[in-house]
Amino acid sequence: MTPLIDQSGLKLGVLVSWLRQEEKLILAAARARGMEVTPIFDRNLTLNLSAPTAKESGIDIDVLLDRSVAHSRAGYTLWAMQRWGIPTLNTADSVSICDDKARASMVLEAVGIPSPKTFVAYSVESAIAACEQLGYPAVMKPVAGSWGRLISKVNGPDQARAIIAQKSEHGSILHEIFYIQEFIEKPGRDIRAYVVGGDIVAASYRTSEHWITNAARGAVSVPCPVTPEIEDLALRACAAVNARLAGVDLIETNEGLKVIEVNTGGEFKGLMTTTDRDIAGEIVEEAWRVYKDGVPA
Amino acid sequence: MAATAVCPECDAEIEVAGVEVGEIVPCGECGADLEVVSVEPVTLALAPEEGEDWGE
Numbered sequence: 001m002t003p004l005i006d007q008s009g010l011k012l013g014v015l016v017s018w019l020r021q022e023e024k025l026i027l028a029a030a031r032a033r034g035m036e037v038t039p040i041f042d043r044n045l046t047l048n049l050s051a052p053t054a055k056e057s058g059i060d061i062d063v064l065l066d067r068s069v070a071h072s073r074a075g076y077t078l079w080a081m082q083r084w085g086i087p088t089l090n091t092a093d094s095v096s097i098c099d100d101k102a103r104a105s106m107v108l109e110a111v112g113i114p115s116p117k118t119f120v121a122y123s124v125e126s127a128i129a130a131c132e133q134l135g136y137p138a139v140m141k142p143v144a145g146s147w148g149r150l151i152s153k154v155n156g157p158d159q160a161r162a163i164i165a166q167k168s169e170h171g172s173i174l175h176e177i178f179y180i181q182e183f184i185e186k187p188g189r190d191i192r193a194y195v196v197g198g199d200i201v202a203a204s205y206r207t208s209e210h211w212i213t214n215a216a217r218g219a220v221s222v223p224c225p226v227t228p229e230i231e232d233l234a235l236r237a238c239a240a241v242n243a244r245l246a247g248v249d250l251i252e253t254n255e256g257l258k259v260i261e262v263n264t265g266g267e268f269k270g271l272m273t274t275t276d277r278d279i280a281g282e283i284v285e286e287a288w289r290v291y292k293d294g295v296p297a
Numbered sequence: 298m299a300a301t302a303v304c305p306e307c308d309a310e311i312e313v314a315g316v317e318v319g320e321i322v323p324c325g326e327c328g329a330d331l332e333v334v335s336v337e338p339v340t341l342a343l344a345p346e347e348g349e350d351w352g353e
Binding site: 016017020024039069070144145146147172216265266267 | 317318319320321332344345347348349350351352353
């Protein structure tokens, strides 16, 4: 259990889209430590970019914990906080990398973290060329968004054309950036390793009969022992993207573990059913440490 | 705080004890996701639809 440290008076803002069970636990953990905690609903924010301080833009906090699910809103809010000298968990830079799967893949590859072979393409023909190089089946994902939405397993060129045509009709430029990965047969599960402040809090297997194993898609979480390989990869992945708080998704392959994603949103609803660790408590403790450390130079 | 509120979609009565503003509660009758927009008394509205960049 996390020891209760007297953090009375710390003004903790928690950026939310709505209050889920996880955010309610975080608010309760902050209150238990004497923090003045305020949920800040992203849709209600008015950011006065001309204001010299956050306070003069109506935001009177010492540190901001990002729990928003709306990536664009979270991004601009974190950038504004950085401009005003308000430390945030995570930083705007870290979140902007992790909210873009292609950028995150580039960062992980650059530091040699094992991850699935990935291509980015911008047109139907180039996307099909990428699938051909990877071999079928391949996996097509949107570069932004998550929860397993709009992820497709592509079994051949005809299906690839149909999926790409459908994506292009979404009317968003993001759906014309094709992020394509090798399909890895997994043993009916992946691994969620939860990192807070340079430590692994816990890990869980997310099991599903479907090849998509997101908790948001109904995968069931069960305890997973934190092996040295899980710890090493998860911590290195977080260090690569400068994340102090993240859910790192790993996949078991014949070549060892590979990192699929570093989620700075760090959902823990499934994980918390598998561990006695006080995840919400550890998150608010980390927010306090972020405040003590200040905005990175 | 009222222990029940009415679903704006199907008029079903929903148990809402202990909820906070901004929380999402599902309607057990019609399955709609509902947002708590006020407490004392608890009032509910249809939850915002997921945006394309929403996620973890």
